[in-house]
Amino acid sequence: MNKAMLPRMRSKTLKAAALKIPQIRRLWEDRKNLLAERDVLVQQNEQLRTSGKLEPDSVFFHYNCSFDAIETINRHARQNLTADPSHVTNFLGVKISPRFFPGILDGKAGTIEPIPIPANWHADIAEWAAALRAVDLASGRFRAVELGCGWGCWLNNTGVAARNKGLAVELIGIEGDSEHVAYAHEAMEANGFASNEFRIIHGVAAPKKGAALFPIVKNAGASWGSEPILNATAAQIREASASGQYQQLDAFPLAEIVKGEPVDLLHIDIQGGEADFVEAAIGDLNKFVRYIVIGTHSREIEGRIMNTLLNEGWRLEMERPAIIRLINGRPQISVDGVQGWRNAS
Template identity: 55%
Template sequence: MHLLRTLAAQVPPIRRLRQSRDQLLRERDEAQGRLDEAGERLEAAQAEIAELRERPADSPFFHYNAAFDPQEVMRRHAVPGLVPRPGYLTNFLGVLIDPKFFPSILQDRAGEVEGIPIPANWHADIAEWGAALRAVDLARGRFTVMELGCGWGCWLNNTGVAARRAGLDVHLIGVEGDEGHIGFAHEACTTNGFREDQRSLHRGIAAANSGFALFPRQKEAGMSWGLEPVFGASEEQRREAARTGDYDELPMLALGDLAAPHERIDLLHVDIQGGEAELVAGSLDLLREKVAYILIGTHSRGIEGRLFDLLLGKGWLLEIERPAILDPRNPAAPVIVDGVQGWRNIALLP
């Protein structure tokens, strides 16, 4: 039988038929390969659709306006293949967070790896993540970030880690009034691999001009993150603060002094519990000269409107915003989630 097949293969018509059959088999295998690839893409698309369906479609954190795609920015910066680190929560950028910073929220999350926070996670939403990482994308060669009201160094570490991964030289500047929280910031920066010469952390109150302000003391760091300074305290208030020990008298650190050693601030993150509009109003010339991108946490709709008046059409481009989320049923405290505005300096980032 083998001999007959060999002889048959030497007959031209049969040889051509066999060659045609082999070609068809190859084409069939190639088509099957393409079909398998298409099947894999379909499965991935179906998984993404399922993920979208599981998200709270009515979440207010999807209600932002943007001149770029913040979700694409977040997905692009997400680090694949992250592994859990004992004792820490690891976020989607690879930033390590000690649960003691937020014990009421994170006490059971040590050893977890957190997914991409769309629409939001425990501390920020699409608009804020997107704006912060947008500033990283726009930086060239070096990334200097300044966070006013830095707490544990949240945006210092998040943007600093992302910028370092992008190959940029990084410098972190933070200002925080709470003694325990500035300690957390030092600890977090060290944990995430930033040397002392890569960071400048200050205990004080960020302001347009220097001076002094009162800042509330808390018994245990990490229990309260919305402490507000008292500006322009009277002599009587200062004496009472010293007597009771409920407040510390801290220096007001002028934005110009903080920025002076640096040629450019690639991202200025401002979250100072209602003082953001005053800071911007008193620093407009400095901001235009040195700050490439501003990310502001807004604490009222009135503040949002004032920032529009101060910045819109005056050399600044609003790239993303999500208004403060209100609860009209509670007139005493109508804002339940701070708003977000991301502004691009056209002079420095045309």
């Protein structure tokens, strides 16, 4: 969810190039919805900060869960945290550079954030609790994979939570934007992870090995909604190359990303492609993944994921549907949904 909440989308040159490629036209159509989603979270958090109390009417309290979500978040919160003058420090002790999110974290270096109930600028109860649930279920070693990891948000958050619990960690992210890859390395090092505890792959997750086209953005800190084009045609590759606005990257299947070993958490937030990915990669999910947290981008996507995973015997432990507005009689996403799934096998 984090990448979907924060974009200020592309430059005019990138927009002109994008319009030539049908598969990513919807990025521009989603711009207002993504900004609105970010604004809802920021507004809710500001209300919490100024009032000093919970907002019982917040949309972020409307979730379905088979475990105690608020207890889970509160239990992982660290006490007596020390502020870092160069970073924002969250309730887990994770350090975040304000440079990653201009306009969101400007001027907040040296601050410590409160517990995100019902939400903060980044995520809500449902996503925080589902991710931390995977940490609670792990023992000995916590192994996490984040598809489209950006700055390594959920790797850092769950990795720090697992380390606080006394677990060894192995954190794997895959990201298409080269500057976000650099952010991820910076964040992992700022949060004290050794080089043998994390691996950031510059590439794209896909159902099968191949190539993908990925947009090049000028302001990576303000653009978190980029979507790859998988299985591009020769004509698309030529057009993308000519535009200078895309790079060709390797696409990796899940089995290759995890190197054939099980993972305790797979976090998926891939800008509307999550149902397709789950359907295509279900064999690898069943074999390697113990817990999945998915950011969903439509009610249709949520239904498809439920159909696929329930038929495979997975247990739905957290569900907060995508929050919609009605615009001219049509649903428009205001806030992405969240699903947390446990592998029952």
